[in-house]
Amino acid sequence: MRAGFPAVAWRSFAVLFLAEFGDLTQLVTANLAARYHDPLAVGIGAVLGLWAVGGLAIVGGRQLLRVVPFRWITRAAAVVMAGLAAVSLIAAVTG
Secondary structure, rough: OOOOOHHHHHHHHHHHHHHHHOOOHHHHHHHHHHOOOOOOHHHHHHHHHHHHHHHHHHHHHHHHHHOOOOOHHHHHHHHHHHHHHHHHHHHHHHO
16 A cells, blocks of 8 residues: 555654754754854755755665666665674774
């Protein structure tokens, strides 16, 4: 069963909100708002930047899916994540 647009949009918003909450970019955005005393301008710039990155991800993802099967994208992402986990583990162990 396919979910409707409102359900998909809401879930996407919720996932992004939770993922970004407390992220370094959010802390930097708060610092910019405090530094320049213009939270509206900083907020607008941050939202536009997030929309631009999201739009590029959507367009790029659609184009990638035309060339590469989703299964291979998932496998490549798993390999990259495993590699990052290994690097993190080595850094944690070796200090």
